[in-house]
Amino acid sequence: MTKMKALACRECGKEYPTQAIHVCEMCFGPLEVKYNYDEIKQAISRRKIEDGPLSMWRYIDLLPVESALGPAIVGPHAGLTPMVRARNLGAFLGIDELYIKNDTVNHPTLSFKDRVVAVAVTRARELGFETVACASTGNLANSVAAHAAAASLQCYVFIPGDLEAAKVLGNLIYRPNVVEIEGNYDDVNRLCSEIAGEHRWAFVNINIRPYYAEGSKTLAFETIEQLGWRTPDQVVVPMASGSLLTKIWKGFNEMHKVGLVDAVRTKVNGAQAEGCSPIATAYKAGRDFFKPVKPKTIAKSLAIGNPADGYYALKTAAESGGAMDMVGDDEVVEGIKLLAQTEGIFAETAGGVTIGVLRKMVKQGIIKKSDVTVAYITGNGLKTQEAVIDAVGRPVRIQPSLVHFQQTFQMMDRKQGDA
Amino acid sequence: MIKVRIPTPLRPLTHGQGEVETQGINVAELIENLNAAHPGVKDRLCDENGDLRRFVNVYVNEEDIRFLKGKETALKDGDEVSFVPAIAGGG
Numbered sequence: 458m459t460k461m462k463a464l465a466c467r468e469c470g471k472e473y474p475t476q477a478i479h480v481c482e483m484c485f486g487p488l489e490v491k492y493n494y495d496e497i498k499q500a501i502s503r504r505k506i507e508d509g510p511l512s513m514w515r516y517i518d519l520l521p522v523e524s525a526l527g528p529a530i531v532g533p534h535a536g537l538t539p540m541v542r543a544r545n546l547g548a549f550l551g552i553d554e555l556y557i558k559n560d561t562v563n564h565p566t567l568s569f570k571d572r573v574v575a576v577a578v579t580r581a582r583e584l585g586f587e588t589v590a591c592a593s594t595g596n597l598a599n600s601v602a603a604h605a606a607a608a609s610l611q612c613y614v615f616i617p618g619d620l621e622a623a624k625v626l627g628n629l630i631y632r633p634n635v636v637e638i639e640g641n642y643d644d645v646n647r648l649c650s651e652i653a654g655e656h657r658w659a660f661v662n663i664n665i666r667p668y669y670a671e672g673s674k675t676l677a678f679e680t681i682e683q684l685g686w687r688t689p690d691q692v693v694v695p696m697a698s699g700s701l702l703t704k705i706w707k708g709f710n711e712m713h714k715v716g717l718v719d720a721v722r723t724k725v726n727g728a729q730a731e732g733c734s735p736i737a738t739a740y741k742a743g744r745d746f747f748k749p750v751k752p753k754t755i756a757k758s759l760a761i762g763n764p765a766d767g768y769y770a771l772k773t774a775a776e777s778g779g780a781m782d783m784v785g786d787d788e789v790v791e792g793i794k795l796l797a798q799t800e801g802i803f804a805e806t807a808g809g810v811t812i813g814v815l816r817k818m819v820k821q822g823i824i825k826k827s828d829v830t831v832a833y834i835t836g837n838g839l840k841t842q843e844a845v846i847d848a849v850g851r852p853v854r855i856q857p858s859l860v861h862f863q864q865t866f867q868m869m870d871r872k873q874g875d876a
Numbered sequence: 877m878i879k880v881r882i883p884t885p886l887r888p889l890t891h892g893q894g895e896v897e898t899q900g901i902n903v904a905e906l907i908e909n910l911n912a913a914h915p916g917v918k919d920r921l922c923d924e925n926g927d928l929r930r931f932v933n934v935y936v937n938e939e940d941i942r943f944l945k946g947k948e949t950a951l952k953d954g955d956e957v958s959f960v961p962a963i964a965g966g967g
Contacts, residue, residue, distance in 0.1 A: 468931070480961040482885040483920065485931040487963040570967060597967045646965035647935060651958065654884045654894060663964045670966070698966030746930070749942050758967060763940065765963050768930060 460497050461521055464488040464667055467769075475521070477584050477659060479666040487765075488667045490521040498715040503686060506678075506717075512537050512564075513572055513675035519711055520675070521668045522579045531582060531608045532575025534564040536675050540683035540831075545799040546812075550819045554829045556689070557796070558680060560836070561804055566603050566627065567837035568596035568758075568805075569701070573672035574661060578604045580668040581659035587611055588658040592649035594642050594697065594758045595624030596805075596836050601661055602631035613658065615645050620757060623840040641752055643763045673701045677708025680831055681718055688712075688723045690828040693815045695807040695835055696727045696736050696781075697759040699770030705833070706773045725773050726823070727781040728814035730756040730789060730806075736767045740781035745771055755786045755844045756806040758836055780823050784813035790848050792816065793838060803838035811835075878906060878951055881958040886921075889914045903934060904947040906957060921959065931962040 463472040468486030479488050501518045509515030513536025514526060524530055539559045547555035560569040574597070581589050588611035591601045598614035605612035612633035616625070617640060628635045638645045653663040661669045681688055688709050694702040702725060709721045729737040732754030739747040747767040752760035764770070774781055784792070792812030797803050804812070815832050818824045838845070853869070855861045877897040882890050890896055898913060900906030911918035921932055928934065934941045935958040941949045951957070 480883075480885050480931070480963055482888070485885065485920070485929050485961050485963070487931065592965050594967050642965070643940070644938070647933070647938070647958070647960055650883070650960045650964045651881060653964075662966050666964065666966075700966045749940055751943075761965065761967075763933070763962070765965050 460493055460518065461523070462491045462493050465491045477581075477586070477664040479664050490667055490671060492519070494711075494714050501715050501717065503682075503717060506682065513575070513672070513679065516675055516678045519678065519715070520576055521671050522576060523583050524579060529579065529582070530575070531578040532565075532571060532604050535571040535575040536563065537679060538563050540680065541800060541802065543800050543832075546796065549795070549799055550816060551826055552819060552824065552828065552830050553826055556684070556829075556831045557800060557802060558676060558831055558833045559802055560676070561802060561808070561834055561838065565607075566596070566599040567840065568600065569673070569676065569833070569835040570596045570600040571604075572675050573597075573669045574600040574604050576672035577659070577661035577665045577669035578608055578610070581661070581665055582608060582610070584659070586657070586659035588613065588656075590614065590649070590653075590658045590660045591662050592642070592646045592660070593662075594760060595620050595627075595840070596758055597662065598635075599624060599627040599840075602628045602633040605633060606631040615649050617642050617645050617757075621841050621843050623842065627840065642761050643749070643752075646761075646763070670700050670704055673704035674708030674711065676701070676833060677705045678712060680705075681709065681712050684829070684831075686718060687829075688718055688721050689831045690722065691724050691726060691779075691824045691830040693726045693728055693811050693818065693824075693830070693832045695759055695811045695833065696729050696764070696770055697761045697807075698764045699727070699736055699766035701833070701835070702727050703766050703769045703773045706777055723777060725777040725779040726814070726818060727770055727774060727779065728811045729781070729783045730754040730759055730810050731783045731785045732756070733760045733762055734783040735762060736764055736770050737781040737783045739767070739771055740774060745775075747771070754789075755841075756789055756810050757841070758805060758807045759810060780818065782814045782817050784810060784817060788813040790845055793845055794848065796834070797838070802834060804834045805836035805838050805841040806844045807836050808834040808838070809844070877953065879956045880906070880910065881956070883959050883961055885961065886917060886959065889916050889920070900951055902947065902951055903936070903941060903949050903957065906951060907947075933960045933962045934958070935960065
């Protein structure tokens with residue numbers, strides 16, 4: 458099957474072979490995979506997807522790999538995470554039908570990055586690479602390191618010097634080369650772009666980026682299938698580079714293009730943290746371009762001051778009729794706690810950003826009570842414990858004695874009664 | 877002299893060299909001089925109005941020129957300039 462036709466520049470349309478390149482030589486525009494949708498439409502069906510593997514690979518017909526299902530696929534268990542009907546949070550916020558797309562339990566490294574990396578590393582192997590690498594704010598590095606170990610590939614991950622402890626450890630355990638850069642993510646990214654020009658490595662989010670980014674579409678595909686083959690009215694998506702948001706929009710539209718849903722009526726909304734909100738700030742100012750910023754936020758996974766897809770994220774909001782907003786670090790912590798205490802889901806800081814912005818958009822009437830709404834929770838709270846450690850209280854410490862317990866418990870009971 | 881790092885997409889124009897040396901009092905003049913030595917470079921970096929293309933990032937001594945003075949950012953002997961495709965990265 459020749460589902461991939463070529464890579465094509467999103468700006469000028471110039472076509473290239475489906476190799477490890479990501480930038481148009483003529484205008485520096487991003488290269489994107491061009492598919493043979495007529496052929497895919499013939500091959501794909503709801504039934505075939507439903508009978509497929511219990512992972513994101515059930516949508517392989519719309520993913521940029523040449524391999525068939527089987528041992529050539531790296532990361533065969535990624536995706537198909539729970540779509541949680543969030544009744545408690547919905548009631549609290551005032552939305553009738555709210556869902557949490559819960560990628561905190563993605564396999565194997567507990568973030569949505571397992572989707573993009575599964576595609577990227579599979580493609581890297583198809584293209585004959587022996588070393589995979591990435592520039593990361595944390596989650597991506599964890600995922601690349603894990604997949605490289607499983608695929609027996611050499612691995613280099615590049616991270617900023619101020620990451621959360623669990624995200625650093627979550628690299629080291631797989632024994633890749635972990636390179637900590639004295640600088641922020643934008644410094645890491647710039648350096649990696651230069652390194653990528655000098656080494657024949659598969660940098661998943663640089664020279665493999667046209668394939669890698671497509672993995673995010675599976676969040677949209679799963680959303681449609683898990684909602685019973687319909688698109689939601691509203692989605693809220695956290696933004697770092699802006700790629701996830703644009704690919705979720707693309708995923709909805711591809712499902713329509715190949716005939717699996719009748720219509721796409723989804724408003725795609727973007728969420729950022731105030732300390733790093735170049736895209737949301739541009740949206741609010743009505744600009745179609747962003748100004749880069751120096752990030753300063755606890756939402757480190759979203760701390761990209763110079764977002765590669767910022768321009769396209771703004772376009773996506775405009776095309777879909779969505780909005781963008783930002784919340785401060787206190788609201789991020791509140792968002793994490795709210796999601797945990799209403800739905801029993803412990804999200805990382807990016808999830809706090811998403812819930813904070815969701816809450817704001819409901820208050821402002823941008824998201825209405827009757828809107829079928831999906832919030833994308835993309836990473837696990839156990840990886841960003843530093844953000845909430847001072848905001849969750851302490852355990853009650855007692856002697857191993859029944860009397861002591863009863864006394865303490867009665868005291869607590871009285872306290873609660875007072876309150 | 878000013879050291880200029882050339883990204884992969886432009887290397888066909890620099891005989892494959894990843895690094896070249898040139899001069900210029902600011903980034904705009906440096907691009908003109910690069911173009912004189914390697915014809916075609918300017919068309920790739922700048923649009924028809926002469927503005928830097930949307931997807932080109934320029935760094936002077938590792939700092940993005942949008943935090944400095946853009947194309948008017950002054951250069952001096954020994955500075956290093958990098959042209960880097962903006963499309964990269966994410967998480």
